Amino acid sequence: MEQLQLSQSEIEKIREDFPILNRKINDKQLIYLDNAATTQKPLSVIESMSEFLKKSNANIHRAIHILSYEATLAYENAHKIVAKFIGAKSFREIVFVRNATEALNLIAHSFGERFLTSSDEVVLTIMEHHSNIVPWLILRDKIGIKVKFIKTKEDGTLDYDEAEKLITKRTKLLGVIQASNVLGTVNNILRLRDLAKSVNAKFLVDGAQSLPHIPINVSDLGCDFFVASAHKMVGPTGIGFLYAKRELLEEMPPFLTGGDMIREVTVDGATWNELPFKFEAGTPAFTEAVGFAEAIKYLQNIKIERILNYEKTLEKYILEKLKTMSFIEFYGHQKGEHLALFSFNIKGVHPHDAASFLNSFGIAVRSGNHCAQPLMNHLKIENALRASFYFYNTNNEAEKLFSTLEEANKFFNR
Amino acid sequence: MEENKPLDIDPLMMEFLLDHYKHPHNYGELEPAEMSYEDGNPSCGDQIKISLNTKNGIVDEIKFKGKGCIVSQSAASILTDMVKGKKIEDIKTISREEMLENLIIPIGPMRLKCALLALKVLKRAIWGKQFDGDDEDE
Numbered sequence: 001m002e003q004l005q006l007s008q009s010e011i012e013k014i015r016e017d018f019p020i021l022n023r024k025i026n027d028k029q030l031i032y033l034d035n036a037a038t039t040q041k042p043l044s045v046i047e048s049m050s051e052f053l054k055k056s057n058a059n060i061h062r063a064i065h066i067l068s069y070e071a072t073l074a075y076e077n078a079h080k081i082v083a084k085f086i087g088a089k090s091f092r093e094i095v096f097v098r099n100a101t102e103a104l105n106l107i108a109h110s111f112g113e114r115f116l117t118s119s120d121e122v123v124l125t126i127m128e129h130h131s132n133i134v135p136w137l138i139l140r141d142k143i144g145i146k147v148k149f150i151k152t153k154e155d156g157t158l159d160y161d162e163a164e165k166l167i168t169k170r171t172k173l174l175g176v177i178q179a180s181n182v183l184g185t186v187n188n189i190l191r192l193r194d195l196a197k198s199v200n201a202k203f204l205v206d207g208a209q210s211l212p213h214i215p216i217n218v219s220d221l222g223c224d225f226f227v228a229s230a231h232k233m234v235g236p237t238g239i240g241f242l243y244a245k246r247e248l249l250e251e252m253p254p255f256l257t258g259g260d261m262i263r264e265v266t267v268d269g270a271t272w273n274e275l276p277f278k279f280e281a282g283t284p285a286f287t288e289a290v291g292f293a294e295a296i297k298y299l300q301n302i303k304i305e306r307i308l309n310y311e312k313t314l315e316k317y318i319l320e321k322l323k324t325m326s327f328i329e330f331y332g333h334q335k336g337e338h339l340a341l342f343s344f345n346i347k348g349v350h351p352h353d354a355a356s357f358l359n360s361f362g363i364a365v366r367s368g369n370h371c372a373q374p375l376m377n378h379l380k381i382e383n384a385l386r387a388s389f390y391f392y393n394t395n396n397e398a399e400k401l402f403s404t405l406e407e408a409n410k411f412f413n414r
Numbered sequence: 415m416e417e418n419k420p421l422d423i424d425p426l427m428m429e430f431l432l433d434h435y436k437h438p439h440n441y442g443e444l445e446p447a448e449m450s451y452e453d454g455n456p457s458c459g460d461q462i463k464i465s466l467n468t469k470n471g472i473v474d475e476i477k478f479k480g481k482g483c484i485v486s487q488s489a490a491s492i493l494t495d496m497v498k499g500k501k502i503e504d505i506k507t508i509s510r511e512e513m514l515e516n517l518i519i520p521i522g523p524m525r526l527k528c529a530l531l532a533l534k535v536l537k538r539a540i541w542g543k544q545f546d547g548d549d550e551d552e
Contacts, residue, residue: 350484352458353428353483368458383459411428411432412484
């Protein structure tokens with residue numbers, strides 16, 4: 001029977017798939033703990049794109065020649081692989097965009113301007129990434145909708161009682177980040193979905209941080225929108241997707257317009273191409289689509305459930321250790337489910353200085369406000385270090401982080 | 415790729431700056447001040463306010479106040495030392511390179527904004543946006 005947990009020897013083998021993990025920084029072995037920003041790529045993903053470019057590169061759709069046929073097939077097939085991966089009913093429900101940010105902009109623009117009016121409300125959480133806040137604030141300024149935020153409680157979890165009060169019959173859309181890129185908190189999206197559905201609001205899930213780690217089935221979940229980026233799940237940059245229920249996509253007007261998204265154009269107007277191409281104007285990132293499909297195959301081969309189990313063990317291990325380090329102040333991780341993602345500070349040390357120190361020992365972490373200023377303000381944190389782990393990270397790397405943090409504390413706080 | 419070039423700051427070399435950070439020179443605020451300016455780096459939250467008074471075209475008193483990382487705050491401490499007693503006109507020509515040289519330790523590309531914030535604030539306190547060298551970022 002297959003183990004539900006990744007073994008150390010499997011991790012060692014997996015690490016060999018990622019060439020960059022061999023890199024030395026300042027003569028030290030790279031320890032890459034910035035996976036919430038972007039993940040590293042296995043050789044199979046890198047090679048899938050270079051093979052495609054060497055053998056089949058041509059613009060998709062409309063050409064008769066064989067290269068274009070192959071490229072079109074590969075591009076459309078990538079939609080199918082994504083659809084299957086997230087449990088969509090059809091590849092027509094998968095729109096390729098540049099990244100989750102673009103998908104969120106598409107929703108606010110296309111769904112928002114068509115379906116929302118000034119008496120409507122959009123409810124978000126204070127945990128949202130800027131990309132699921134700013135498009136809605138712009139829409140608010142344009143058409144006068146109200147945007148409300150569900151806050152977090154002291155323990156770093158969402159205040160579901162407050163959510164119940166904020167979500168009313170005026171709520172037309174509830175938008176939530178499934179896993180916080182600052183606290184690692186995994187939100188209870190079933191509970192939030194039920195709240196949205198109880199008032200007939202559309203339910204949007206930002207899966208940029210969750211899809212790389214947590215099994216998702218959008219049909220079972222019953223969300224109306226789901227967005228994610230390939231590069232946060234061992235795929236290339238420049239490609240992400242919007243999932244939306246087909247009947248919604250049929251109703252929504254195009255976001256970007258031009259080539260490939262039309263059925264017919266006259267000087268008087270145009271009609272739209274079938275789904276999902278109605279939303280994919282211009283030459284898309286088809287090379288990256290090939291890489292994205294390969295990334296999903298890579299993850300499926302390991303199995304997301306096993307990745308999640310391994311990371312849960314890692315999260316517990318790191319959390320127990322952090323609790324014993326009195327010079328560290330860390331945020332969240334008190335109640336409920338969490339990714340192996342930690343925001344913290346060395347007391348009395350600016351996170352940029354700490355990150356510089358870690359960097360000189362080959363350890364890559366992020367420092368800053370993590371594109372979530374409303375959450376940081378709510379938590380009264382100005383800046384923080386963030387170490388975000390993925391399945392190719394090991395206990396040994398975590399140990400090295402701890403010992404280097406201790407060194408940093410001794411250095412700065414003597 | 416330049417494997418051996420330090421990408422950031424060697425912690426052992428940070429000692430010099432750490433001293434300025436823990437015991438900043440010219441810390442505080444002049445009230446009233448003939449000239450003052452405050453600015454920050456939004457991405458990292460560094461904040462510096464510089465206030466100064468002149469006598470016969472020479473920097474007579476100068477103080478800085480701020481919060482942030484070692485690099486930004488020690489640079490302010492060092493810069494205020496540098497310009498005390500200097501002709502105002504001579505401050506105009508302090509280049510980014512000169513500022514970095516005075517920090518003694520090499521500053522990697524990721525921390526340039528921190529290292530140069532004090533110089534920008536000082537120049538803006540005196541001349542507004544004219545000579546702050548911010549365009550060099552473009």
